[in-house]
Amino acid sequence: MNISHLLARSAQVHGARPAVLAGARVLHDYRTLGARVAALAGHLRQRCGVAPGDRVVLFAANCPEYLEALHAIHWAGAISVPVNYKLHERELAYVLQHSGARVVCASQALIGAALAAGADAAAMLQMGSAEWERAAAGAPLALHERRPEDVASLFYTSGTTGRPKGVMQTHRNLLAMTMAYFTDVDQVQPDDAMVYAAPLSHGAGLYNYAHMLRGARHVLPGSGGFDPAELVQLAADVGRLSLFAAPTMVQRLVAHVEATGASAEGFKTIVYGGGPMYVEDLRRALAAMGQKFVQIYGQGECPMTITALAREHIADAQHPRWAERIASVGVAHSCVEVRVVDAGGAPVPAGALGEVAVRGETVMAGYWANEQASSDTLRGGWLHTGDVGSLDEDGFLTLRDRAKDVIISGGSNIYPREVEEVLLLHPGVQEAAIIGQADPEWGEVVLAFVVAAPGAAPVSAQALDALCLAHIARFKRPKAYRFVAALPKNSYGKVLKTGLRQWASEPVATIDGKENRA
Structure with missing residues (x-):
C-alpha cells in the first residue's frame, strides 16, 4: 500500500477538516x-x-x-x-x-x-x-x-x-x-496539531503520516524553524500542539517558559530524541511544563521505532527504579524486537553491555546501491545499530556509548572521520582526530585534536575553519582546536579516543604552542 x-x-x-496551517492561519x-x-x-x-x-x-x-x-x-x-x-x-x-x-x-x-x-x-x-x-x-x-x-x-x-x-x-x-506511534508514543485526535519546528527532512517529518491518517492539523511556523517564543504563542493560538524535538531544543523551550512564566497548557505532547536527555534536564522540563514528554530512540535504518519511554513511565515517580528508567530510552516499540548482543550476535544477560540489535517491520530494506554495507549491518535478520547499551530485567534499554563514535550535536549526527578527512587536506596538518565534547546547550560539540606536519608553517584555527566551511556543512565544523605534539595510540597505531576524551577533561599545559602530552 x-x-x-x-x-x-x-x-x-x-x-x-483543517489540514495545513501557516502559523495559526489555515491554508x-x-x-x-x-x-x-x-x-x-x-x-x-x-x-x-x-x-x-x-x-x-x-x-x-x-x-x-x-x-x-x-x-x-x-x-x-x-x-x-x-x-x-x-x-x-x-x-x-x-x-x-x-x-x-x-x-x-x-x-x-x-x-x-x-x-x-x-x-x-x-x-x-x-x-x-x-x-x-x-x-x-x-x-x-x-x-x-x-x-x-x-x-x-x-x-x-x-x-x-x-x-x-x-x-x-x-x-x-x-x-x-x-x-x-499510536500504540507506543501518543494517541492522535482530530483536533491535535503537529508543529514542524525541527527539519521535515528528518525525524519530525516522519510524524506527518500519523497526523495525516487521523485528519489532524499540520502547523508550519512562520520562522520556518525553532523559536521558543513563537512555539509558546502557537500553542496558545492553535492548541493541542505536539512536536518532535532534539534535547537541546527542549532545554531552550523550558528555559523560555521558566524565564517568562508562559503557560504550557497549549502543548499536548513533546517527543524528544536524537540524543541523550540528562535526568536533571528532564526533571526540570517536567517541573516547568508538566507531564507532556515521551522519548523515542531510533535510527534512519529503523525510523523512530527502536524503543520508546512512554509518558506513563516518565510520570511514575513512585517506582523504585524511576531515576534509572528516565535515564533509559525506554522499552521496545510494539512492532519490533530489541536485543543486546555480543560480538557473535548472541544475546547477553540483563545488565550486561553489548551492541543494540533490532528486527521487525520498521527495519530498512538495506542501503541503496551498497550491498556490502547492507550485509555488514543486516545480519541474521537483525539490524546491528552500532550503539552500545544494556537491557534491564524489565526490558528498559539504556544506551552507554556509540560504537561508531558518532557525535550528536543539537540532534544532528556528525561523523568524526568525515571532519578528520577534511582537516587532513591542509598541508600543514599531519594528523587529526575528532571527538565530541559535552556541551550544556547542544549536548555535544566537535573538538579537534591536530598534529602539525613537520617543518610546515604554523596552522591556525581560522585556516582550518575556512577549510571546513569549504567542504562540509557549517554545523559539522569543530568548535575548538587543540594543537598537540602527538595523538595517543595503541600498539597497533590506532588512535585511542578514550585518551583524547581524558585529555579534553584535563587542564592544558603547552610547550611552544603545543600541548605537552609526552
Whole structure:
C-alpha cells in the first residue's frame, strides 16, 4: 500500500477538516490538500517525466509546500530523497549523483545551491513559485499503488567513514512506524496539531503520516524553524500542539517558559530524541511544563521505532527504579524486537553491555546501491545499530556509548572521520582526530585534536575553519582546536579516543604552542 493512501483517505473521509496551517492561519483543508497533491503528482509524471521508482530530491527548509511535495512524490509512485537543507553543495552533489535523482524540488532560497551541486535546471521544481501553483491546480493523477516492500524514501545518513549511505525505507516500514506511534508514543485526535519546528527532512517529518491518517492539523511556523517564543504563542493560538524535538531544543523551550512564566497548557505532547536527555534536564522540563514528554530512540535504518519511554513511565515517580528508567530510552516499540548482543550476535544477560540489535517491520530494506554495507549491518535478520547499551530485567534499554563514535550535536549526527578527512587536506596538518565534547546547550560539540606536519608553517584555527566551511556543512565544523605534539595510540597505531576524551577533561599545559602530552 502506498503510504500516501493515508492522505487520500483523510481527503475523502475528513475533507472539511483543517489540514495545513501557516502559523495559526489555515491554508488548506484535507480535501484541498489531497487535490493539490494529486495535481502535483500529475505534473511530476506528465511534465517532469517522473516514473514509478524514480528518485526525487527534496531540498528545502520547512514550508507548507514541503508536505505537498513529499506526498506528491509518493502519490506518483516515486521515491522521495529528503536532504538536510544545511548540507554543503559537495555533500548534496554526492546525494544527487548516488541516488540518480530525476528531479529536485527546492525552495527559492536554495535553487542556487542545488544548481551549484550539479542539479539540472530543466529538472528543477521551485516550491511556492508560479509554476508550482499552476501545477497544483492541474490535472490530478490517480494514486499509484505500490507494494509494501517497494522503497518509499531514501534517507541519506553517514557511516563511520563519513560516506553517506541511502537508507531504503519501504512503504511497509513507514506504515508500521505510523501505527507504532499510536500504540507506543501518543494517541492522535482530530483536533491535535503537529508543529514542524525541527527539519521535515528528518525525524519530525516522519510524524506527518500519523497526523495525516487521523485528519489532524499540520502547523508550519512562520520562522520556518525553532523559536521558543513563537512555539509558546502557537500553542496558545492553535492548541493541542505536539512536536518532535532534539534535547537541546527542549532545554531552550523550558528555559523560555521558566524565564517568562508562559503557560504550557497549549502543548499536548513533546517527543524528544536524537540524543541523550540528562535526568536533571528532564526533571526540570517536567517541573516547568508538566507531564507532556515521551522519548523515542531510533535510527534512519529503523525510523523512530527502536524503543520508546512512554509518558506513563516518565510520570511514575513512585517506582523504585524511576531515576534509572528516565535515564533509559525506554522499552521496545510494539512492532519490533530489541536485543543486546555480543560480538557473535548472541544475546547477553540483563545488565550486561553489548551492541543494540533490532528486527521487525520498521527495519530498512538495506542501503541503496551498497550491498556490502547492507550485509555488514543486516545480519541474521537483525539490524546491528552500532550503539552500545544494556537491557534491564524489565526490558528498559539504556544506551552507554556509540560504537561508531558518532557525535550528536543539537540532534544532528556528525561523523568524526568525515571532519578528520577534511582537516587532513591542509598541508600543514599531519594528523587529526575528532571527538565530541559535552556541551550544556547542544549536548555535544566537535573538538579537534591536530598534529602539525613537520617543518610546515604554523596552522591556525581560522585556516582550518575556512577549510571546513569549504567542504562540509557549517554545523559539522569543530568548535575548538587543540594543537598537540602527538595523538595517543595503541600498539597497533590506532588512535585511542578514550585518551583524547581524558585529555579534553584535563587542564592544558603547552610547550611552544603545543600541548605537552609526552
